[in-house]
Amino acid sequence: MPAVKKEVRSRLCPLSSSSNGAACAAWATARSRPPALVFILAMTVLLAGMFFNLSCAPRQAAVEVETEGALLIPSQEEEIRLRAYHPEVELVLTWEDEDSGSAAVVVENIAADSIEVKVTPVAGQDAASCKVKKESPTELTLAVKGSGTQRLELKPSSAAAASAGKPFQFAVVGDSQGRNEVLAQIIEKVNSSDVDFLICLGDLVASGGDDEYRVFQETMAALNCPYYTVPGNHDVKGDGVDYYRSNLGPEYYYFDYSGCRFFFLDSSSLGIDDAQLAWLEGNLNDEELPGFVFLHVPPVDPRGNDHAFLAPNQAQALIELVTAPTSTVQAVFSGHIHMFLHSEISGVQFVVSGGGGASLYASADEGGFHHFALCKLTSDGLTVEPVKVEVPPHPEELVINGAEGDIIFSQDELDEMAVLKKELCFQNQLGNFKGKGVYRGVPVRDLLEKAGGMEPGDTLMVYALDGYSQEFAYENVYPESCDWAERQGEMALAVEYNGKSVPEWPEGYRIVFFPDDGVYDNKDCKFTSAPGQGWHLYQSAGGRWVKTVIRLEVVPCQSQE
Structure with a gap:
C-alpha cells in the first residue's frame, strides 16, 4: 500500500485562556493609565508571555510522519490526525531534535476496542512511551513521548488475531x-x-x-x-x-x-x-x-x-x-x-x-x-x-425562495399549474439518450413570478433531495431573451412522467426542457449553458435535468458580487 508522508512543524504553544484573559485585562486597564504605568504593565505582559512560551516550547519538537494504511488529515489543532483505510496502521515518527519530544496522534476509523499498539525504536534508541486513550468506538488518541525515530504499529489485539x-x-x-x-x-x-x-x-x-x-x-x-x-x-x-x-x-x-x-x-x-x-x-x-x-x-x-x-x-x-x-x-x-x-x-x-x-x-x-x-x-x-430500511416519505411540497419571500407549493397546486406536456428525452455524458417519456410540467418562470420573479444577471439555484444542485441563468428561465428558445425551449418543473406523479414517480419533481424537437442533447446543453454553469462544469445534458427537486432559490445579481 502507498506510504503517505507529512512533516509537522513545531509552533510556540499559545498562552492558556486564563493567561490570555489576564493579558487582555491588563492591556485594557493600561490604556487609561499614565505612560510610566503603561510601560510597566506592558513589560509585565511581555515577560508573562515569554514565560508561558518558554515553558511550553519543549513539548512540541518538530516531528516528521510517515504512515501506511492511513491518510494524514489536515487539522487545526496541535495534533497529528490520521484516517485509517486499513484495519492495521503503521506510523513512523522522527523527531528532528536529539532531545526527547512528544506528539499527540489521533487515529480515526479504527476498531478502538480491539487494537493493540506496539512501539519499536529505530537504530537502537530507547523505546518511546505511548499512552492510548479511546475517544469513541472508532477513534484513539496516542500520547507519544520519545526521541529519534519510532515505529508504531496498530494491529488487532492478540485475542482478535487468534x-x-x-x-x-x-x-x-x-x-x-x-x-x-x-x-x-x-x-x-x-x-x-x-x-x-x-x-x-x-x-x-x-x-x-x-x-x-x-x-x-x-x-x-x-x-x-x-x-x-x-x-x-x-x-x-x-x-x-x-x-x-x-x-x-x-x-x-x-x-x-x-x-x-x-x-x-x-x-x-x-x-x-x-x-x-x-x-x-x-x-x-x-x-x-x-x-x-x-x-x-x-x-x-x-x-x-x-x-x-x-x-x-x-x-x-x-x-x-x-x-x-x-x-x-x-x-x-x-x-x-x-x-x-x-x-x-x-x-x-x-x-x-x-x-x-x-x-x-x-x-x-x-x-x-x-x-x-x-x-x-x-x-x-x-x-x-x-x-x-424504512425511508422518510418523499416530500410532496416545493419551496420557492424569491425576492418577495418564500412560497410553498403543494402537489395539488403544482398539478393545476402544469400546462406543458410533451414527449422528451436527454443525452447523458456517455452520449446515450435517457429519460424518454411524456412529461407534464409547470413553467419555471410561472413559479418564480409568484415569489417576485427573476432579473437579468440573477442566478437560479435548483436543489435536490440528495443534496445535488445546479445553477441556471436568467436566459434558461426566459430563453426568448436570447437565441436559446429553439434549442432549449421552456424550462419546466415536471410533476408527472408517463402518467405517474410523486411519490409513484421516484425521480419527481424534475427539471426538464421543452425544445422544439423534444430532444435536449449535449450540443444543446453546451449552447445553452452560461459561463461557469452546466456544460462548463459537467459535460452532460442529463446533469441539467435535476431530479427530486425540493427547492428553487433566486440569488440576486448583487448578492453574487
Whole structure:
C-alpha cells in the first residue's frame, strides 16, 4: 500500500485562556493609565508571555510522519490526525531534535476496542512511551513521548488475531448518493447488527462537491465500526476525486482480515484498465486466502441493461479472472444499480447492493428497496441477506425562495399549474439518450413570478433531495431573451412522467426542457449553458435535468458580487 508522508512543524504553544484573559485585562486597564504605568504593565505582559512560551516550547519538537494504511488529515489543532483505510496502521515518527519530544496522534476509523499498539525504536534508541486513550468506538488518541525515530504499529489485539478464520460479519451498502437521512437510518441498523466493518460501494455523494463529502463524513461519524470505501462515478465528478484521495483513501487497494483478503477496486470510469487488472491478478492468489472484491460499477448488468462496464472486453477479463479455477474469490460486490440483486457465475457470488438512498430502479418485489447487505462468513461459506430500511416519505411540497419571500407549493397546486406536456428525452455524458417519456410540467418562470420573479444577471439555484444542485441563468428561465428558445425551449418543473406523479414517480419533481424537437442533447446543453454553469462544469445534458427537486432559490445579481 502507498506510504503517505507529512512533516509537522513545531509552533510556540499559545498562552492558556486564563493567561490570555489576564493579558487582555491588563492591556485594557493600561490604556487609561499614565505612560510610566503603561510601560510597566506592558513589560509585565511581555515577560508573562515569554514565560508561558518558554515553558511550553519543549513539548512540541518538530516531528516528521510517515504512515501506511492511513491518510494524514489536515487539522487545526496541535495534533497529528490520521484516517485509517486499513484495519492495521503503521506510523513512523522522527523527531528532528536529539532531545526527547512528544506528539499527540489521533487515529480515526479504527476498531478502538480491539487494537493493540506496539512501539519499536529505530537504530537502537530507547523505546518511546505511548499512552492510548479511546475517544469513541472508532477513534484513539496516542500520547507519544520519545526521541529519534519510532515505529508504531496498530494491529488487532492478540485475542482478535487468534480468531482469524472464525465466523464474522460485515455490512455492505451502495449508492447513498447524498440521501444522508436514509444513510443515517442504515447506520442505526448496522450499529445493532454486530458487524466488524461496513463497506461503502461508491456514489457516496451526489456530484463530488467538498460540502457533500463533508456532510457524508459527518453522517458516517455515527457509525460504531470502521468503514471502507470505493469511488463511484458520482464521487469523481468535478474535483471530487481529489477530495476522495485526500480524505477517504486510495482508489484501489487490499487488506487481509481474519484469514480473508478484501480487494477494493476503482470502476468510477465505468470500467477498470489493464494496470488495475494486472494488480488484482498479482495479489489475488499469492497467499491462497478467500477473496472478496468490491467495486462500484458491476462488470455486467444482471438485468441485461446497460448499467455496467462500457467495454465488454474489460468486463469479460474481470469475470474470467475472478471465476478462474485457480481463483480464490468467493464473491464480487457492486453498486451502481439502485436495487438488490444476487446471482452466481461459475460458483462465485455476484451481489448488487445499490439501495443506500438513491432513487430506486425497480419495484420492491423485484429488489427495489432501500437496504444494506448483511454478510456472514462461516465455515460453510458466505451468506448475504438484504436488510430493509424504512425511508422518510418523499416530500410532496416545493419551496420557492424569491425576492418577495418564500412560497410553498403543494402537489395539488403544482398539478393545476402544469400546462406543458410533451414527449422528451436527454443525452447523458456517455452520449446515450435517457429519460424518454411524456412529461407534464409547470413553467419555471410561472413559479418564480409568484415569489417576485427573476432579473437579468440573477442566478437560479435548483436543489435536490440528495443534496445535488445546479445553477441556471436568467436566459434558461426566459430563453426568448436570447437565441436559446429553439434549442432549449421552456424550462419546466415536471410533476408527472408517463402518467405517474410523486411519490409513484421516484425521480419527481424534475427539471426538464421543452425544445422544439423534444430532444435536449449535449450540443444543446453546451449552447445553452452560461459561463461557469452546466456544460462548463459537467459535460452532460442529463446533469441539467435535476431530479427530486425540493427547492428553487433566486440569488440576486448583487448578492453574487
